[in-house]
Amino acid sequence: MTDVVLSTNRLFKSFGALRATNDVSLDLRKGEIHALIGPNGAGKSTLVQQITGHMMSDSGSVQLMGDDLSGKGPAARARLGLGRTFQISSLSMEHTVLQNAVLGALGRRGDVMRFLRPVMKDQSLLSSAQDALARVGLAEYAAMLAADLSHGQLRQLEVAVALTLQPKVFLMDEPMAGLGLEGAQQMIALLTELRQSAPILLIEHDMDAVFALADRISVLVYGQVIATGTPEDIKVNPEIRAAYLGDEVPT
Known part of the structure; x- marks a missing residue:
């Protein structure tokens, strides 16, 4: 699709017998916020590190604006337009x-x-x-x-x-972490404005923020994307709701 800005194609990463990412393919499109959710240990942070080049994949590729980023380190990828914020301040x-x-x-x-x-x-x-x-x-x-x-x-x-960095893409790892209600609301407003400059791949545990912001949501479990859809698609998926969302889904 011509509006795809960032894409991953069949990314794999294993640590011994543990497969942290398992055949992960997803994309981020112009003007959207694509949220990545899942339980702790699902592989979300590993996937972001593969995208940014902080961790080399066992196989698969990452493309930015159609260009393959294989072999490029974090600094080179940042200069090409990957703007990242961290779960722990850097x-x-x-x-x-x-x-x-x-x-x-x-x-x-x-x-x-x-x-x-x-x-x-x-x-x-x-x-x-x-x-x-x-x-x-x-x-x-x-x-x-x-x-x-x-x-x-x-x-x-x-x-x-x-x-x-004048990014083409924002990769945001739990920007709501540690924020109170007012701070979270301010961050939601900021991200809503920023998406006009560059689309956002959002990793977030705050389900209220996810469902307020996301155009699409992908659910990652044991390193695999088990579902991708609109917030409404994810809300009504009984398997996802029962196993991973529970009472966290906003009504």
């Missing part, structure tokens, strides 16, 4: 909010070894970083140390850093 806590965003923009150039002080005088990098902070609502916190931000603000900063 930010530099001793640097300011603006410095973190500038470092993200620098990574897009593939020049991450430059010293930070000269980089902070680069107007192109500063402009990219400031624009990203403004989009996520952190412009007024630019001079604050990342260590002094709230948990919700740290998640926003991770999104801003991903934005500086």
